[in-house]
Amino acid sequence: MEKRVINPWKWQDERSYVQAVEVKNAQSTLYCSGQAAVKPNGQSSSEDMRAQLTEAIRNLEQVISDAGYECKNIVRLNVFTTSSEELFSCFDIFQNWVVKYDIKQASTLLEVKGLFETLKVELEATVVK
Structure with missing residues (x-):
């Protein structure tokens, strides 16, 4: 599997995501x-x-580990809050986690009116190998 990060700018680096991830031969x-x-x-x-x-x-x-994948291969991560x-x-918790696994993911963060019951944040990922 090959991953290529596409970042036309540098400002997203401080926000712990990339603009796009191309995956070949997954x-x-x-x-x-x-x-x-x-x-x-x-x-x-x-x-x-x-x-x-x-x-x-x-x-x-x-979930990622039980499926036999690795967090470092997350290529898409949507955050709902x-x-x-x-x-x-x-x-900082999120950023430290991204650094820990050297995750380079395309991301979208959405503020939503509500999540299930008393939940405040939800993470939806796509992982490759």
Whole structure:
């Protein structure tokens, strides 16, 4: 599998995403449903944004790993949040995670009116190998 990042500008680097990712000769593709701060028993978290983002990342990592893929090969990541302001107050968690796995992903961040029950953030990924 070959990945090529397309970045006509530099400003997105500070925001932990890329403008486009081209994938050639991929063996397979994994499309992950939105992962949020949901406990193994199915209970939605009512914790703050920081805790929910951390748990959503952990859940996404587990789905990717259980499928036999690696986080470093995330090529698309959509972030849905009920509050951009709250999310940006703990965006360091997201940025540190991206750096940890050297993820180079095309991303879209959307503020939505609501997510399921008490959820504040949801991560939807596409991963290749």
